[in-house]
Amino acid sequence: MRHIFIGALMALALVSCKDGKKAxxxxxxxxxxxxxxxxxxxxxxxxxxxxxxxxxxxxxxxxxxxxxxxxxxxxxxxxxxxxxxxxxxxxxxxxxxxxxxxxxxxxxxxxxxxxxxxxSENQKLLEEYKKIQSRYRSINLDLQQQRLNAIRFNKTFRLDSIDKASKDIVKKIYLMGINFSLNHRDKEVVPFIVTTELYDMSFKYLDTIYKNLDPKVLKTRDGKKLQKLYELRKQIEQQ
Structure with missing residues (x-):
């Protein structure tokens, strides 16, 4: 038992120290x-x-x-x-x-x-979010290329359907981000995503996300940034 105890202490020392430096x-x-x-x-x-x-x-x-x-x-x-x-x-x-x-x-x-x-659980969620978003953005880039080709080859009759499809994809990007934020309202990465990716969403959605976030999340640096964004957008909305 004594040897096990000494071994545990040594393992702990190795975890907390490197080259003689204590964490x-x-x-x-x-x-x-x-x-x-x-x-x-x-x-x-x-x-x-x-x-x-x-x-x-x-x-x-x-x-x-x-x-x-x-x-x-x-x-x-x-x-x-x-x-x-x-x-x-x-x-x-x-x-x-x-x-x-x-x-x-x-x-x-x-x-x-x-x-x-x-x-990092937050990093894992961020990667998950970006992976889903990249699929939508890839589709939208393809639609933009189709639009350029339609103009180039004088097939302007296709522009209305392409533009509608592009708007639908952009809408899906925002809705996915909103649902993701609400589903992970207790994670600190959410205000980072909102302030960098979704800052120009409709105020009603911003209001919903902000009011449903865990209080501990709003105390973080990104949470405080989100609070400033929310207050600014609220003032604009009330004008």
Missing amino acids: TGNLLVTGTIKDLKTGKLYLKEQADTTLVTIDSLIVDGDSSFEFDVKLDSPKMLFLFLDRGVTNSIDDVVPFFAEKGKINIETNLKAFYADAKITG
Whole structure:
């Protein structure tokens, strides 16, 4: 029994410490970037209209990384990769952070595209939402291409039906987002989705979502942004 107890203490020490450092935050971001030999990683958050660095580390031979973060509330964070001599637009992985442990597995070639993020329930919901939305947006893009072709080949008689189909798809995009928000009203990712994707929805739907959100959600940073949006839209509605 004594050996089991000592073993448990050692395991706990390994979890809470790395390279002699004791964890001080409430979020541990870990991961591996395959094929990355050297570079610099930045963990950033949005402050007003700019991104500010929370922490950074130098990668030199070891492609694994770890950030110990003090998170005030669940919110979007950004993992930036500075490749050094190689420039690339694929250098940031956004993820919705929450307390606990989040792991990001990716590679140097497709840093964002191949990123697999686990450990965050809010991130999982965000990915689910974007997956469904992308289907609708893909259909709408195809309709826009059909519209351009109809104009190009002088088949304007098709424009009315194409425009109607496009409006129906846009309506479905909003209705899906509204239903998703109501079904997950206790999740902190909802106000983020509303303020970034659905901010121009009909006020009656915004009102319904806002009034049905869990009070704890409204206390988050994105919840406060949603509150400001709601109050602004309400003033406009009452004019």
